[in-house]
Amino acid sequence: MGTTGLALPWKARISSTLRERGTRVEPSEHIARGPSPAAVDATSEDAALAAACRSGDLRAYERLYAMHGARMKNLARNVLGSPADAEDAVQETFLKVQRSIASFRGQSSFATWTYRILINTCYDARRSRMRKKEVANDDSEESPRMEPRAPGAHPTLRMALERALGKLTRHQRDVFLLYEVEGFRHAEIAGMLEMTETASKNTLFQAKKNLRQMLEPPRAGLGAAQTR
């Protein structure tokens, strides 16, 4: 397996503290738990933000950026592999939101709609980049080549995960990034990727199974490490 050298030594490098599912900090927990006063506030804030953007108020776009800009850029960076391309995609997304806000009917939340535009913009950019590569007869691999970014706690782990993500299908990668990295719930992901919630859960399961296989350390190596 190509990722053998970057295999993930689970027990050695990652904290064994098991994450409690209930403690997961979600952007829109109200969707899963039913409407609460806070959820109602969030919904009305979302609608107010959409209305302000529709009226052409640039401060509303600034508020949208303040709420989602960092996460949008991170998602775009993980899909495209380059911070510069990610910034272009996020900027293009804001312009698309501005151009088509009149057609937003509120069938999903404004944030979900915005992320759907972002994801489509990222894949348009990827396709465009692929075509340019084809014209230039570049034989480089299809998955995005990740550019270096701020070092984290486990740079090797991150690189291994990035390479493994590049080998997943588009939907598996999207669902994994949206759920595990960006912290969206399946109901929100279903709205963004236009699939059912069940399909989102199943796709995440398949993605994690594949990642587990790709990142699993070789048994012999693990045995040797354990004997040490």
Added chain:
Amino acid sequence: MNVDCNDRDRIFEDGTPAEWAALEAHAASCPACAEEVLAWKSLSVAAKELRDYSDSPSFWPRIERALAEESARNSQRAERKSWLSFLPSFSPAWQTALAGVLVLVVTISGSWIYFHRPVDPGKNDKSLLQSSALKEVESAETAYEHAIDKLAADAKPQLENPATALLANYHEKLLVLDSAIADLRAQAGMNPSNAQLRYQLLAMYQEKQRTLEEVLETRQQ
């Protein structure tokens, strides 16, 4: 809640918090499940390595500038279209329909004007004689009239003193024909190009010719 190794994948895919708690309790006594659960949860922890929410101070100003430029372009486009301000109240489909109706009205009006335009009455009417044809007709008519006058001169003695009732009738008939011929000639004088009048005049002359011939035949008998 009791779970075993067979429930593991189902719980990984869509387990409730209670099922997860039961699986973790089971994993405490099952090394295989413990490893799988640890690896599964470690993936979620590893995913956090892909989070980089560091702020870029120049990024929002760049987006804001692009949004403002786009907004200004839209305003300019709107101004350019302002002279057509009566149109935006119609949808593009209605605008197309109105344009179609306008084209139809112009086409029908043009056709009506073309087919109902005033024409020179003497130009295309086949019932009216052209000047050269008229001269031919008039000269032939004069010659024919002279020939009939000769016949009339021959029959004159019989008709002025009719020996029989039949001759008296012929005399009456010829007087009527002469009167009709005089009327038609007067009309033809006012409208010399009317071929229809010429045909009627010819018919009268022919009738007078036949009548005079019959008068002369009675004399021979």
